[in-house]
Amino acid sequence: MKRHSPWFSFGRLSLTTRLSLIFALLTFAVITLAGFTLYRTLEKQISIRDDGALLTRVEQIRTLLSDEDVLNLIHNKPQLFANMLGNHEALLVLRFPGQAPLIEVNPGNSPVPVSTPVAADAQLTLAAVQHSMARDNTPFIAVSASAKTSDGPQPLEIISGRLMTERTHILAIYRQQIILLALTAAALTALLAFWIARRGLSPLRHLAGQTASIGIRNLSTRIDNRKSPRELTVLIDGFNQMLDRLEISFTQLSQVSADMAHDLRTPIGNLLGQTEVALSQQRSTDYYEKLLGSNFEELLRLSKMTDNMLFLARAEHADHAIERALLNIGDEFQRMGEYFEGPAEERGLSVILHGEGNIWADANLLRRALANLLANAIRYAEEGSEIVLESAAHPQGTKITVINQGQTINPQHLDRLFDRFYRADPSRNTHAHASGLGLSIVRSIMQLHQGQYSVVSENRQTRFSLIFPNK
Known part of the structure; x- marks a missing residue:
């Protein structure tokens, strides 16, 4: 079954276009790789910053609760805890284990995570931060810790979390900027590469123009390599050597054709002349015998010349064994x-x-x-x-x-x-x-x-x- 060639073929593109596309792809790949490497680094650093900020808030709440009457504080100043969160997507739950929450700040209606709280006398570290995904695939971080209070023998459980919508939005913008920067750089590189390639390949176009102007009538013309780049010198020398061989071969062929015509004309002229004289009037038998003998010698000469030419043609064939x-x-x-x-x-x-x-x-x-x-x-x-x-x-x-x-x-x-x-x-x-x-x-x-x-x-x-x- 015959295959149909695709409408686009890289091999049909010009060398200038190929170089431009290659440089554009390389630029896009390099900038994209560098951008996403920086993106991953930024994402990691922002994540550590957000985790640290959440731990700091929990630690602040711990300190506050250890110095104040928890129940009176919650009853008199409930807005204080909401202000400490500083974000409408944050979550804060204060409760004694097994009891209803004393206070719950959850403007985003995020689900309260279930986890074992960090002990009241233990230090909070980044390892205490839990990472999960919300229902809309937005990252959510949470910390659960215990705090000592003056209201009872049991420690108070603090659950704090935050939905990272803002961080997700910032990173999405950063990704878009990376892609946009890579595409812009690739386009500019393609244009610059196209211009450089055209200027760099101009000696090739000049060489093509010179070779196109050489024909049978001016085989003695040679390509000037004095102003050509060093990389084209070998190619130009090869062209000139080829022209030398072609000129010699064409000259020899012309000479051979002229010499063949001359050498064939002599015996053929002799045959025609002698035959014409013999036919002009009645001749004796001896005359015809001499004429036939002379014509036979001329025919032998023609036959030998033909055999020799055929031998030379076969001998010069590359496959002659x-x-x-x-x-x-x-x-x-x-x-x-x-x-x-x-x-x-x-x-x-x-x-x-x-x-x-x-x-x-x-x-x-x-x-x-x-x-x-x-x-x-x-x-x-x-x-x-x-x-x-x-x-x-x-x-x-x-x-x-x-x-x-x-x-x-x-x-x-x-x-x-x-x-x-x-x-x-x-x-x-x-x-x-x-x-x-x-x-x-x-x-x-x-x-x-x-x-x-x-x-x-x-x-x-x-x-x-x-x-x-x-x-």
């Missing part, structure tokens, strides 16, 4: 020497092999790389010279080198020899079998092996080196 195995170098060199013996003899060249030991590589890819290097060496070596194929141990694996004698390649071309369709001089375009992809295939093969490739050309000697890493 190779099957490495431990190969005998001597056997592989002997195979290459026998294969190129004929083409080398046609130009009076001799192939010298110096290889022993083993190499960890994909057999087919190794042979293709060596074949491309040897074909390249035979193509451009001086007639009558030697081509050397040798191997040697290397700290990072096994090094294979192909050496030929011939024209020295200009140093400015060496770094681009392995690019597609790149040729060091225009004269190489004239070779019938040169597609300009051989060395780029070698580069792809070495990248698949995670190896290294290089070329050095000096003193009329060119050395192509491949380093295959160990397993």
Whole structure:
């Protein structure tokens, strides 16, 4: 069953709004926690104060009753006790145990608590105060104590209490003020955080504007990080490096497309031109045979170029897997020497092999790389010279080198020899079998092996080196 996304999603909010909400919630939580901590402290202190005040009144009544004639005092001055309570919600009951109250002051009609009174000779402490809740959930405190009098042998029982309506009202106002203060502080924090976040994130908006202005036509543009915050420097450097790679790749792609069009145009033009000439009038059988032979060579060139491009496309795919195995170098060199013996003899060249030991590589890819290097060496070596194929141990694996004698390649071309369709001089375009992809295939093969490739050309000697890493 498909779920419907809620109308509100935190993930869809902007970073500025998220920061504002987070700071607002934190401010609300901190102020609320601090406020209610102070509230609990205040509540406790007020409770102790009220308990102490009630004990003081009871103690005052105790003292008064010990010095006066209780009955005459109650009869002549009943209002005195009401005035001593000082609150219309207070309770006072004076009675001898088991008898009716001598006086009862209870304007709030609070129920008289039943408890064991504190002895007349015992000191009153906060522990003597009883706490309960009235019917409307208002706190009620009460104290019961005995007092010695001159009216009889029995002590007089004093029951005093108070309904804490006023305290409840004050604490409720305090709670409301805490919530109001927390909400106000959260709102102000949100507004301030929003303003700070917008100013703080302005470099990101500037960066987004710069990146949005970069397209195919201005890939050479780079993002200026001189006025950017230190935290964005790494990101900007990463963007610039990505732009460097994109510019290089796009330039290479454009060059490859142009070179492909140029290289494909030559054989296709030859095919069209020769065929058009042949069809212009009746020709002899020998002419048609030569034409078909020439067209066959051009078609072979096109087929080889297509195969090479397909190989490069597959080799550069991230999921392309190779099957490495431990190969005998001597056997592989002997195979290459026998294969190129004929083409080398046609130009009076001799192939010298110096290889022993083993190499960890994909057999087919190794042979293709060596074949491309040897074909390249035979193509451009001086007639009558030697081509050397040798191997040697290397700290990072096994090094294979192909050496030929011939024209020295200009140093400015060496770094681009392995690019597609790149040729060091225009004269190489004239070779019938040169597609300009051989060395780029070698580069792809070495990248698949995670190896290294290089070329050095000096003193009329060119050395192509491949380093295959160990397993």
